[in-house]
Amino acid sequence: MEFQIGVSTPTPPACPKKAIELFFVTHPKAPKALLGPFLSQEDAACGLVVMRSAEAVVTSSLVDGIDELTRWTGINNGAICRAFAGTSGGHHE
Structure with missing residues (x-):
């Protein structure tokens, strides 16, 4: 699934x-993801x-579960990108 800013996408299946x-x-x-994982x-x-490229897109992947390191990395990545993008909201689990 891909997302682009300003482009609507169909609702994913349940x-x-x-x-x-x-x-x-x-x-x-790029052969692999440049930023991530993110939790939201x-x-x-x-x-x-932050990437500043019109060709960059958000992709998603479903996983069965994540470990604490991946969860912490996702929280940290989100906080860093929000700081550089100048936004304060975010996802914290």
Whole structure:
């Protein structure tokens, strides 16, 4: 699933209750995600602002679960990108 700022996307199908969605900022010229993981689409959108590339997009991936290191990394990545993007909101689990 891909998201772009200002572009509406279809609602994703229902997901299993245990599935967790992680978000990443990717670019077509890069072989893997440039930023992420993020725990929310909003934090990943801040990553798009930080990236400053019209070709960068937010992608998501469903995982069965995440460990504490991944959760902490997602929270930290979101806080850093919000700070650089100049926003104060965010996702904290």
